Amino acid sequence: MSSGAHTTVLDLNFPVLPAAGNLKVTTPIDGSEIASVQMHTSEEVEQILQRSQSAFEQWRQVPGPIRGELVRRFGNKLREEKESLAQLVTLECGKIIEEGRGEVQEMIDICDFAVGVSRQLYGLTIASERPQHVMHENWHPLGPVGVISAFNFPVAVWAWNAALAWVCGDSVVWKPSEKTPLTALACQRLFEETAADFEHAPDGLSQIVIGNAEQGAQIVEDRRIRLLSATGSCRMGGIVGPQVAKRFGKCLLELGGNNAVIVTPSADLDVALPSIVFGAVGTAGQRCTSTRRVLVHRSLHDEVFNRIKSAFESITPSRIGSPLEASTLVGPLIDEEAWDNMQAAIERIRPEAEEIVGGGRVDRDGCYAEPCLVKLSSQPEALQQETFAPLTYVIPYDTLEEALEIHNAVPQGLSSAIMTTDVREAEFFKQNSDCGIANVNIGTSGAEIGGAFGGEKETGGGRESGSDAWKAYMRRQTSTTYYGSDKPALAQGISFDA
Ligand code: NAD
Numbered sequence: 001m002s003s004g005a006h007t008t009v010l011d012l013n014f015p016v017l018p019a020a021g022n023l024k025v026t027t028p029i030d031g032s033e034i035a036s037v038q039m040h041t042s043e044e045v046e047q048i049l050q051r052s053q054s055a056f057e058q059w060r061q062v063p064g065p066i067r068g069e070l071v072r073r074f075g076n077k078l079r080e081e082k083e084s085l086a087q088l089v090t091l092e093c094g095k096i097i098e099e100g101r102g103e104v105q106e107m108i109d110i111c112d113f114a115v116g117v118s119r120q121l122y123g124l125t126i127a128s129e130r131p132q133h134v135m136h137e138n139w140h141p142l143g144p145v146g147v148i149s150a151f152n153f154p155v156a157v158w159a160w161n162a163a164l165a166w167v168c169g170d171s172v173v174w175k176p177s178e179k180t181p182l183t184a185l186a187c188q189r190l191f192e193e194t195a196a197d198f199e200h201a202p203d204g205l206s207q208i209v210i211g212n213a214e215q216g217a218q219i220v221e222d223r224r225i226r227l228l229s230a231t232g233s234c235r236m237g238g239i240v241g242p243q244v245a246k247r248f249g250k251c252l253l254e255l256g257g258n259n260a261v262i263v264t265p266s267a268d269l270d271v272a273l274p275s276i277v278f279g280a281v282g283t284a285g286q287r288c289t290s291t292r293r294v295l296v297h298r299s300l301h302d303e304v305f306n307r308i309k310s311a312f313e314s315i316t317p318s319r320i321g322s323p324l325e326a327s328t329l330v331g332p333l334i335d336e337e338a339w340d341n342m343q344a345a346i347e348r349i350r351p352e353a354e355e356i357v358g359g360g361r362v363d364r365d366g367c368y369a370e371p372c373l374v375k376l377s378s379q380p381e382a383l384q385q386e387t388f389a390p391l392t393y394v395i396p397y398d399t400l401e402e403a404l405e406i407h408n409a410v411p412q413g414l415s416s417a418i419m420t421t422d423v424r425e426a427e428f429f430k431q432n433s434d435c436g437i438a439n440v441n442i443g444t445s446g447a448e449i450g451g452a453f454g455g456e457k458e459t460g461g462g463r464e465s466g467s468d469a470w471k472a473y474m475r476r477q478t479s480t481t482y483y484g485s486d487k488p489a490l491a492q493g494i495s496f497d498a
Contacts (some may be wrong), residue, residue, distance in 0.1 A: 023210065025182055028094035028332040029322055030365035037181050039211040045218045048173055051204030052144040053224045055171040058202040060141035067167050068118025070201055074163075074194045075111030078104060081190055085155065085183070087324070092180045093154050094332045094366075095283050096323040107159035109449045110465060114163035117470050121168065130491065132484035139474040141169025142250075143226030146219040148240070150232040151334055152286045152388075154180035155187055157254070160449070160465045161229045161473075162206060168473040170227070171205050175219055177232075178212040179334060185210075216240070223247050227473060230254070231288075234386070234412065234458045241460070252472050253460025254453075256386040257414030259444035260293035262403045262429065263304055264420040268441075272419035273304075275443030277311045279417075281330050281371040282445055285390030286338070288459075289415040289437070289445040293383065294394045295403045301396040305375050308394065309357050316370045320362050333367040333389060342369055342389035348382045349374055349393070359391070379406050386412060400425055404432040414455030415444035436463070 021038035040048070059067070078085070086100035095103070123137035145165040149157045154176060162172045176184035188208045195201035209215050213236075219225055220240045228244045229252040230237060237255040244251040261276055263269075279291030296304045315329055323331030333339050339361070346359050359372030371390035379395050397403040407416060415437040418429040426440045436455035437447065447453050452467035454460070463469045482488045490496060 023178060023181060023212075025092065025179075026335070027091050028334050028366055029091065029324065031335075031367070032365075034091065035182060037185070037210055040209050040215055042215075042218055045209055045211075045215055048204075048207045048209055049144070049219070049222055049224050052171045052173050052207060055202040055204035056141070056144050056169075059166075059171055059205055060169040062169070062200045064118045064121050064167060064169070066200055067169060068115045070195065070198050071111050071118065071163050071166055072115045073198065074191060075108050075115070077190050077194045078108050078111065082108070085186060085190075088183050088186055089154055090323045090331075092182050093151055094323050094334060095152075095286075096328050096331050097326070099283055100323070103153060103156045106156040106449055107163075110156075110159050110163045113449055113466060114167045114470075117164065118167035121470070121474070123476075126478075128480065130482075130489040133480055133482050133488075136479045136481070138477040138479055139168075139471070140477060142473055142475045143170060144224050145170045145172050145473060146222075146225040146228045146230075147172060147174045148216050148219065148228070148230040148232065148236075149174070149176050150288075151177035151179035152283065152288070153231070154183040157231045157464075158184070158187065160453070161252075164464070164470045165227075165473045166205070168470055170473055171202075171207075173207050173209060173219060173225065175209040175211060175216050181210050184208050217243070220244060221247065223249070226250060227252060229462070229464065229472075234460075237458070237460050250472070252462035252464060254288070254462050254464065255455075255458060255460040256412055257288045257290070257444075257455060257459060258292050258383070258386050258410040258412040259289055259415040259417075259435070260295055260407050261291050261417045261419060261444060262397075262400075262407060263294060263296045263300060264400065264403075264418065264422065264425050265297045265299055266422040266425065267300075267419035268421055269300075269304070269307065269419075271441055273307055273311065275417070275419075275441075276308060279443035279445040280308070280373075280392040281312070281315065281390045284330050284333055284369065285371070285392075286334065286388050287445050289447065290390075291392060291417075291444045292386065293379070293407075294392060295397050295406055296394060297403075298396040298398055301375075301394070305355070305373070305394045308392070309373055312358050312371045312373050316358055317362050320368050320370065321364070330368075330371060330390065333369055336367055338389060339367040339369060341387060342372070342391055345382070345385075345387040345389070345391055346372060346374075349376075349380070352376060352380045352382070379409065384410055400428055404429070408432075408434045411458040412455065413457035414459040415439070415447075417442065417444045
């Protein structure tokens with residue numbers, strides 16, 4: 001891709017790029033430098049945190065539905081800028097343009113959802129055990145929310161958090177991945193344009209911290225950040241989780257996955273195969289929900305392996321290339337480190353493999369990997385780790401009980417799927433999958449915003465986006481009122497005659 005084309009994309013609608021800075025931004029499309037931005041100093045981060053606290057004090061007073069109106073307008077702004085922002089997402093993180101558009105659509109969807117939530121911040125009325133008492137559950141704004149995000153969903157993850165946080169009455173401080181600061185600056189710009197015409201929005205309602213783990217750590221450790229929502233590797237979560245716990249803050253962790261699809265003898269393979277292939281190679285295997293493991297009933301092991309192999313071979317090399325081209329299905333890995341990790345994982349598994357297909361490098365600038373498929377006879381220790389690349393293992397099983405054992409025998413618990421036409425198998429799977437997501441006849445990848453998103457075990461236990469995930473962004477209060485005029489009764493029937 002020519003540097004001229006980069007300029008065209010960057011010029012579109014985002015005059016957000018400072019001339020020079022100490023953080024170089026490269027595009028995975030060809031590895032070239034496209035900008036440099038300035039990382040915030042610790043003094044600047046402190047000012048951002050102060051502004052966030054004072055924005056929260058003002059914003060919490062604004063009624064929920066009015067807060068929702070700001071989010072509605074922001075969603076409309078995103079609709080206007082969808083194509084430009086999608087192009088920037090693709091340029092900066094390398095996902096194919098169709099997925100770039102999907103990511104911005106996800107931002108629009110969560111804004112719509114949050115607008116509805118802004119009128120539904122309900123608490124319960126609870127039956128009291130005492131006469132003339134009434135119990136209520138109240139939900140109050142929580143405080144400044146810190147969002148730390150990963151490179152592979154550079155804008156949607158922030159929107160999932162921010163749209164809900166805003167309607168819940170919270171301010172937001174966002175530290176995007178150091179690999180994708182431009183999309184964050186673009187989002188901040190769009191938010192500021194929206195907020196400028198909205199009289200109720202205080203300064204500092206949404207702010208960005210540009211930096212790496214160092215700036216991230218300052219947010220993590222700050223007591224003013226009442227909720228820290230961190231998306232990234234299990235390694236990162238293992239560091240930030242205890243730090244937030246130490247200061248008694250709230251944490252919402254969205255960490256790595258190691259997702260599997262189970263293919264049963266009753267599966268309709270014409271339904272199963274497209275989902276498995278998209279899950280394995282979509283976003284070049286760089287989704288937290290990417291399909292890493294395919295657990296296949298032994299009677300179908302060869303057939304399923306061969307059909308995935310044919311699909312991979314039909315993609316390689318003609319459909320691997322620039323993510324800005326409409327015909328491309330597999331774009332680049334984010335950087336050389338990702339390529340090295342993929343190669344190291346292939347070498348680790350080689351002694352155990354019955355067959356390995358693909359995994360080579362496509363000859364062009366940038367890190368373009370051929371999707372790799374590995375046929376195994378069992379699940380070795382090496383599969384305990386997530387490899388963030390298009391690398392998929394096919395493993396046989398004999399009984400569904402055994403399939404679930406293999407499925408659950410990894411430390412992560414994000415997304416899972418079963419391919420079956422048998423309702424008993426489907427229900428057994430849902431009961432026994434230990435993941436936060438358990439799909440039937442669709443793949444592990446590609447969640448809608450309406451459900452709560454997240455996973456168990458080392459995936460971190462967080463839930464964000466739909467369902468009642470908004471509750472994480474508020475403070476729950478139980479309130480008991482006595483409206484009688486006699487001496488009030490004590491709970492549990494305790495008698496205390498003073
Ligand atoms: P990463 O862990 O390297 O970085 C994620 C973010 O954490 C970055 O912003 C980084 O600067 C920050 N960070 C790293 N160390 C930190 C520290 N000590 N203190 C504070 N901040 C710190 O992850 P990545 O390579 O950007 O993304 C890929 C990983 O993210 C994969 O493991 C993937 O599965 C996971 N992921 C999970 C979800 C989910 O919803 N569960 C979504 C997207 C990505």
